[in-house]
Amino acid sequence: MAVILEARNLQMRFGAVVAVDDINVSVGEGEVIGIIGANGAGKTTFVNMVTGYLTPTSGQIFFEGRDVTALDPRQITRLGICRSFQIAQLFPEFTVLDNVLVALGIAKRRFFRPMVRPDMVTAGLRVLEHYGLSEHAERTVSTLPQGTRKLLDIALATVEDPKIVLLDEPTSGVGVDEKFGLMKTLMAALQNQGATVLYIEHDMDLIERYAHRVIAFYDGKIIADAPPAEAFADDAVREFVIGAELHRQPKTEDYGNGESSASSDSC
């Protein structure tokens, strides 16, 4: 598997606080990686550095072999690294379709051509269809529920087949009944596009279900980088990220240590 993204010795300081310290990550093309960790562990800081929102204090980021450490968000987006946000970043006064049309117009570099053209509208509706948003096309964004906004946020980030998508807590603020449907829809859409996906998530079920690999952060450092089963079995991950008492029954069986299923119930 070819390496598409590589972070070497990344460090991010905010004054005396070291938010991310000596991070080394290598991401293969087509991987789906779940990023876990408690609040303040450095997950979003890592995503912010990869997408150009923050410039690392030290270290380097390579994308397809090219050093992108000092590039700004606009340049990084154009290279094919796209992201969504914890709080959906949309244009609230526009309709859902207009949000997508603006994103498409920018992606296709059609700055001085009419935005509302039949071919663009068709393309925009196709994007909405991929994300199951067709029925909301004419609704103003400010009237949408949270889950729909999250999907639209991701749809905007991915209108032009990105190479890597970084999703910052795609299901945060979304109801329990909505979040599994949302993840199913967006993972199917991203798989269609063949994108490499890194997603920050607090729900371990969603990590287990979709991630090929888990990167666990704690106190600015990576404490585990392994397939889900292996990562969840890691003592440090259990203690600092998942919480040992919440560890799930199927995993404990995998380890063959005969722990009771009570922890599964509590989960």
Added chain:
Amino acid sequence: MTASPAKDRTVPVLALAFAAVALLGAMAPGWLVFLMQISLANGLVVLGVMVQMRAGLVSFGQGLYFCLGSYAAGMAGSFFGITDAFVLLLLGILVSVAVAAVLGLQMARYREIFFAMLSLAFSMVLYGLLVKAEVLGSTDGFNVPNATFLGYAPSGDDLQLAAFLLTCVICFALAVAIHAYLHATMGYIGDAIRQNEVRVEFLGVSVERAIHLKYVIAAAISGIGGVLTAIAVGHVDPGLAYWTTSGEFVFVALLGGTGNIAAPFIGAFVLEFVRTYAFEYSPETWQMVLGATMLAVILFLPGGLWSLTKKWSRARERRES
């Protein structure tokens, strides 16, 4: 927000409106022609203000480019004997764009009140320079020679009519061009920047460059407005760059609204007519009449006069349904 191209009748309606205004000008008395000419020229500057307002930026210094355009035309005529209106227009555009391209590098870094104050500061710097420039007539300014039109050199009423018709044609052409611009992706990017700068940047557009472009476009239009005013009035003075002139353009933008390309022209016409008649019938308190007009618009029509059209169309839809 989506405007179906099939339903957009702005351009044909504008064509009819400008044709009607031109026809009226051909028959109206001189004072009315002058009033309409000044309204149209001011409308162009307000169009520039509107382009920036759509991106959430309020310029309290648009008088800078209005004045630069006027002085470029005036100086070309007085000092170099250039009187052809088309050459003067070109000079006005060049000077405005050149200055805006440089100042815009700094302006594009600021937002909200800081953008407003910096734009005001730049225009007041020009005002200060012109006031001190005795060669340019200091506070009195200087007269601008009569314009010619590709070799045609009219005088008196013919000159006024020719200048008026040229103003109509240019205003119409620019209104159509800006309408097309606002309906292109780059136009929508202005609205998008006002709503969420972060998302625009993460879609792959430099917000600063987009604002810089809008600033330069606004300056070019305002410079043209300045040239047309200089030709119409036949005189330029530093007051064109004074902050009250810029404030008036913002006043008109709020009065007309930013919902359509026609709004700045409607606002400019209404202001000139209210001012003229307020001055005629209430010379001691005409400013109060203007203030009351503005207050009424802000209270009852926060979207400006143009929002009336939306109210009417909504009422019609309700009746039909």
